[in-house]
Amino acid sequence: MADVIKTATRDAYGKALVELGGINDKVVVLDADLAAATKTGMFKKAYPEKFFDTGIAESNMMGVAAGLATTGYTVFASTFAMFAAGRAYEQVRNSIAYPNLNVKIGATHAGISVGEDGASHQCCEDIALMRAIPNMVIINPADDIEARAAVLAAAEYVGPVYMRFGRLAVPRIFDENYKFEIGKAVVLSEGADVTICATGLMVNEAIQAKELLAAEGISAEIINVHTIKPLDKETILASAAKTGAVVTAEEHSIIGGLGSAVAEAVCESGKCVPVVRLGVNDEFGRSGPAAELLHIYGLDAQNIVAKAKQAISLK
């Protein structure tokens, strides 16, 4: 494991923005005084004339992003997930999503893995908030390769996109040949007994959980659900029908995120199978090193294994 490359998806976001700046002259980037943390500072350095800092005023930033988009720009607006989806929720809904404007929200520092800053900054509700907004696409990449691909794909897509990035350096899962398509979940490995739908940094945990389950004679199918909206129901339901049990794993509240989306899809398919959700259990986070917090809140391979066994027992 020593040679595994670890990169935060926010770093990949910053680099991808710089890459975009070189190929798309209509890309502009906004930030609300967090350019060093969100990594939009990389774009600022490369393309200072196309970078705008609105200061600590996220609501105004989303509105400015909307107005810029009406003049033909592809606008990336960045701040922490807490402020993008939380503070500026209504601006995102009414000024960006309702008019269906071409604004990409680059929300970094999502989830518990923010770490030491604690609960005020650990947004575990953003997917739920963004999912409820019509027109919104939600992408939660699992590693730096996927984060780059998501940014490039979002720039091509016309309309609002919410991209969720993390602060914590996470292991690289994919290689340079990885193909990313918005709305198309990826079956990472096939299995027969249980389907594990994971998103973001929980994809790597799901891959490890597969090994742990295999040691106990349980065959798990791993699906990377990088796009939470629109949800790839076809891939998920086909797998659920095959294995007969589903676990969802996300660094987000169990309310309203991937778990809810998958449960809704499975229930409405008419072919109900058990769905067990792993996520933050309707509670606030706390300060601490990110890696420790992930274990404290049960967001790890061991807990995916437990949930997988639970789902199988419910068959």
Added chain:
Amino acid sequence: MDAVIRKQLKIKACKARMGIIEGVFNAKSGHPGGSLSCADVLTYLYFNHMNVDPQNPKDENRDRFVLSKGHAAPALYSVLALKGYFPVEELKTLRKSNSMLQGHPSMKYTPGVDMCTGSLGQGISAACGMALGAKLDGRNFRVYTVLGDGEIQEGQVWEAAMYASAKGLDNLVAVVDNNGLQIDGKISEVNSPYPIPEKFKAFGWNVIEIDAHSFDEIDAAFNAAAEFKGKPSVIIANSVKGKGVSFMEDQVSWHGTAPNAEQYEQAMNELQQALAELEA
């Protein structure tokens, strides 16, 4: 201002007011008071100031208008209809389920509407973005936004005000429709934003104060704003809520109430009479 133009604008504004009453009466809901108070400013902008073409409503070089006080949609729709963006008859469909005229302005449904607004405080930020887009592109279109005086209680307005002056958006003109009333009463009593000019001055804006119902003052203010460089301009337009309909004037109860049939008749008669006098 040229006397002939002034008279033409007064006639247009009177017709715009009739369209407001027509729309709100048929909708049986809506906001006549704050629509009537900004009718003269909107009439002036669309008929004597902004570079817009109803035949080409998406022209990328057009001037932009954002009705930040989106509840005054009946005024915007009435002026857009008079300008030729869509038939005046459409005004009778306001707020109905098959109408292009939503309760609050929507660029998705209505030709000529440049931004979805209605949630107070948000329009001015979008207007800043449009003005920034013009600067970035080296294009010379200008951006106009109308705010309510009650609306400036929203914190986002001041985030935008700070940003517009910090970025030197002199291609942006904001108007505060200063009619003194909001739903819950006098704005001085609900949560006073006074003094308004001093606040915008402190935020780095070029401030102009006018009578919102004098086309000479409106004309002078917008021309002065166009000449002013380096800062955004705000026109504090001192207006009368419900202006033009005697029983609605300066009455908070007409903020968000539609006239009944009798009131509709009276309002339209008053406006017809005013129109006849103007056209005589």
